[in-house]
Amino acid sequence: MVHYALVGHVPPKRHTQHRDAGGGLLREELMGEEGFSSDSSLLYHRGVPSAIVDSAVWELPDQRLTPNHPLKPRHLRLHSLFPDGAGADPVTGRRLVLGNTDVRISYVVTGTAPSPLYRNAVGDECVFVEAGSGTVETVFGAVPYRSGDYVLVPRACDHRWVPSEPSRLYAIEGASHLGPPKRYLSRHGQLLEHAPYCERDLHGPREPLLAEGQDVEVFVKHRTSAGIVGTRLTYAGHPFDVVGWDGCLYPHTFNVAEFEPITGRVHQPPPVHQVFEGRNFVVCNFVPRKVDYHPLAIPVPYYHSNVDSDEVMFYVAGDYEARKGSGIDVGSISLHPGGHAHGPQPSAIEASLGVERFEELAVMVDTFAPLELGEAGIAAEDPAYAWSWAGRGPGLSRS
Incomplete structure (x- = not known):
């Protein structure tokens, strides 16, 4: 992210006590990139963000890759992958189209049922909305999406997709962080005048999204020495318990119609x-x-x-x-x-x-x-x- 945001309630000084209306101490979480030497945000939880009560295997959809050998250009018809037009889960229903160790491209046509809670611990996601609309609910708050949006979700951000209509999603999943090209940025991170978009075109959460719950399952995609695998972590409380946060790392959208x-x-x-x-x-x-x-x-x-x-x-x-x-x-x-x-x-x-x-x-x-x-x-x-x-x-x- 390239600019600071503050949502909800945070204390005037970071890393100091922050209490709710009843006097209870809120738990501070620093979510930061590159060993806390790059962008970060501070989140204030009602519960304990580390409190898990179970861990089980999530069997990912087929992740195998076949080399392009013998070498040739290829044409892939994505609309043929979901002939009924809709109905797959926005996360677990993604089908892997292309990939290497740096990036994987998947495609899914959703119904209107929400996805499970999901965390990509491999890298940032940039999901292009070919068609459809809905909301991505996140630990930072809700982010509406519509046709033509890029939805950028930082690595390890708990979220779920809630389509309001069947949606066609083209998911670009990195093994790293994504952001604007460096040539578009000032030395302090502001988008420059020659950039084809600016900060006004980026839309993040506007208010906290609070939810209650016990024994809440989160589907986590992560790496091992054997490659990309999945785990289902069960948390004692709901991850969406953040009353406020601030920083420069958060999910946001950018609509392609705003590109100059x-x-x-x-x-x-x-x-x-x-x-x-x-x-x-x-x-x-x-x-x-x-x-x-x-x-x-x-x-x-x-x-x-x-x-x-x-x-x-x-x-x-x-x-x-x-x-x-x-x-x-x-x-x-x-x-x-x-x-x-x-x-x-x-x-x-x-x-x-x-x-x-x-x-x-x-x-x-x-x-x-x-x-x-x-x-x-x-x-x-x-x-x-x-x-x-x-x-x-x-x-x-x-x-």
């Missing part, structure tokens, strides 16, 4: 579309925008080789000029791996000349380690995509 696109006379490189970054990966978005205005400009991207990264594009809405003729449509993912040059379909280049605007919305993740396919990625693949630039595939002669 950076354009130029000729085609701009992908970093101008960047919105967040984690360790060894970045998140970008391509929004409706005026495109290149040089009289000889070619609006669609030039062919490019990601020599250091894999590129994942999730097509959310609109008309994709560069991908016409490839089979890609709304709900598609394209995976273009490092070591393979990719770009527009051949017919799309001439067709784009003279176009003044692109009406498209897409979320891109670039990684600096190879991505592998999860079970959902394998299940959703369009096997013809890799050969779409040539118009023919293995065993097919030139016509």
Whole structure:
């Protein structure tokens, strides 16, 4: 997070006594990143945040990954993964699409039932809301979400998803912390004038969310030497017992409609579309925008080789000029791996000349380690995509 917030009641001096109306001493918890040498918040609990009474295994959904070998670009149709259109749990129903040791991408179509209480102890989560609305209830308070929101949840933040309507969620789960690109920030952490969004566009909790309960279960995703595993911790009291907190670490939303696109006379490189970054990966978005205005400009991207990264594009809405003729449509993912040059379909280049605007919305993740396919990625693949630039595939002669 890049700015300070205070919600509820906190004492005038940190690390001093803070009592409720009845004189009871509240328990202070410091939630901090990077060994308490980075962003943090102080939370004041009615109960004891460490008081667990049981621990059991949570059998995670299939987390296996399959290498992209032999190497080829891939097209994954995410909307085919939930053919009935809705009904899965927002957390436990996520299906793993792509991943590596730095980031994992999952997809789920929810119903309206809330998720269990959940904590990702592996890294921060950045969940893009393709469609739907609801609330994410957290230990910091409630955060409403709507279509087009990125919902950013810090590592180890207890929360649950409460959809008010069926929602399509594209979950980017880091093994690190996520935040604005450093080039957008002042040396003190303020978003600068050239950044494509500002603090006014970020929306966090506004008041505490207090709940009562005993023997409350929290589903925890965490790491062991064997990889990512799950545990169900049962707490003596409800984790949502925080009467107040302050600091610079908390869940918040940012709506993609607030992103101000950076354009130029000729085609701009992908970093101008960047919105967040984690360790060894970045998140970008391509929004409706005026495109290149040089009289000889070619609006669609030039062919490019990601020599250091894999590129994942999730097509959310609109008309994709560069991908016409490839089979890609709304709900598609394209995976273009490092070591393979990719770009527009051949017919799309001439067709784009003279176009003044692109009406498209897409979320891109670039990684600096190879991505592998999860079970959902394998299940959703369009096997013809890799050969779409040539118009023919293995065993097919030139016509």
